[in-house]
Amino acid sequence: VELVVNLTVPAVHAEVSTAIVATGRHVWSEKPIALDLPAARALLDRAAEAGVRVGVAPDTVLGPAVQTARRAVERGDIGTVLSAHTAFQSPGPDAWHPSPEFLFARGAGPLFDMGPYYFTALVTLLGSVTRVSAVRSTGRTVRTIRTGPRAGTSFPVEVPTHVAALACYESGAVSQSVFSFDSPLAREGVVEITGTEGTLVVPDPNRFTGDVRIARGRGADGEPRWEPVPGTGAGEGRGLGVLDLARAVRTGADPVATGDLGYHVLDVLIAVDRAAATGESRQVRSRAGTVPAVPEDRDPYAATL
Template sequence: MPRPIGVGLIGAGNISDQYLTNLTRFPDVHVRAIGDLDGDRARAQAQAYAVGVAGDPQVVLDDPDIDIVVNLTVPAAHVEVSEAIIAAGKHVWTEKPIGIDRDSSRRLLDKADAAGLRVGVAPDTVLGPGVQTAKRVIARGDIGTPLFAQTTFQWQGPEIFHPNPAFLYARGGGPLLDMGPYYVSTLVHVFGPVASVGALGMRGAETRTVQVGPLTGTHFPVEIPSTVSVLMQFEQGGQAQSLYSTDSPLRRQGIVEIAGTEGTLVIPDPNTFGGDITITRPLTEMVVPPAPVVQEVIDIEQEGIMTGRGLGVLDMARAIRDGRPHVANGEIGYHVLDTLLSIEEAVVAPAFVPVDSTVSAVGEIPADFDPFAATL
């Protein structure tokens, strides 16, 4: 008899709330267990979300009725934990990035392929109504031929809200590896695979200070560039420029603008699942100051049902039952990581660095995809 796909979580930290809020509401999945090195933290989350089993990570790996394990550990542990999940005979959905180096990340995908198992990689924000509607707008030709994109993520840094932010400034973190996956994944969904990148980087400070929680006042080192300026060239044509910074007192986040031959498309923050979408049309006549510049701006209706993190796990669950590819797959996650690491290398060079990996056509989520329908 059909049954919901069994899901377990390894990692019960801050982001687990976002996943559990949604996964416990989707009829097609059943969250069976939560594991964490801190068993008390896992049990607290299990109690909060009415999950039946909690303890160390092994309780998740040992459950025969769990089909997909969601890996919410810190980036440096992603590959090790994902490999343990594969070894236990279960599919993996891992938070971004897939890993922090190419070799181990490639090895993980090879092991999954050999075992006949799947790897899905965050962010699944690109599966939400915002990016998916934008893809349909572009495919219809509403902005003509996409030419280039501009994205911006800048603010003062996560130490003002995160109680233990040091890992976000360690290898595998920083604004590039932490936030870059949202923006690069979005650009790959729009333009296809990245061919080469160039970049400049800097550290605004050599140390940072925790500003909230029990570690308030604690200093920690900055191991990676905290500001990175990027140029990207895509295989199929098109360019992009991006800024990632945690050195800016002025907060400007979630900016994604895609300029085409017939209009500029502004889409929602890629760290969210949807929002306002507009197209600005070219001027039809010359405007001489001080006359105001008036351009036609078209509001685009967002198509799809808003949810949140866990949408990629649900798409994977349905794809397993349907025998089709899931959209946010491991190869895309690897290509995004390869692109981000190439950007790091371009900072050191400094020179344009080729991105060796590629991906085939990126899949889509249909507009009528209903996360709250019971389809299994």
């Protein structure tokens, strides 16, 4: 065994991943990489000492949807990027999950559970985050499971269930994001990147595929004038990140969803959480560096051994 996939609950991600690298094996971890920055840094340092690699979910940014959007941004299809808007709003996983308690515990909630998808996509498209501000609220301090054999069971809520965040990026762009488990009106997968020449609509960052398109103002009928962006690349399904890491191990190339990217996204999430708690803006000290692009001609089904 050369590479281990860590799909444990968030509270033990860092502990389990650290134990894996201590055996000299590479690790792909579910997000977030850890619950705090010291644990995440210790994991990455241990991995470097052991000469092994760490990859971190989400791997949806390797899919053709985000990669197509990235190429559109880099080509200048929407001009100079100015801002981004993202939204994830739902009633909460207690409505559908038979054992949702861990999603309302420390290390989860809408910010830490869904935030990695959106901020990983934003960092891939806009670059590293430098500063954040945020507000938060908790709609209910007790939730009730509504499905499965434990329906009717109540449990305490340990985290904020609605977070609104503003972020600044090294590129000069800014973003506004909503993460909520308190909305009866579900509105998920909203990612819009606005530039001087149009607004790029990116598919749900919790998915690998989807149509990418650009709004170029309004037509005579008052409706948006849409311009489709031809999709390129192949691959859909959980496991693309593990495959990318395995290929990197074999070839010596840089993987896309690295531990450093996961560390930066965690840094952003913690900064948002602290900004919301204190009412003060927070600087983000880490940087993700340049996130490698997935080659357009990569075949995810090609043999790697």
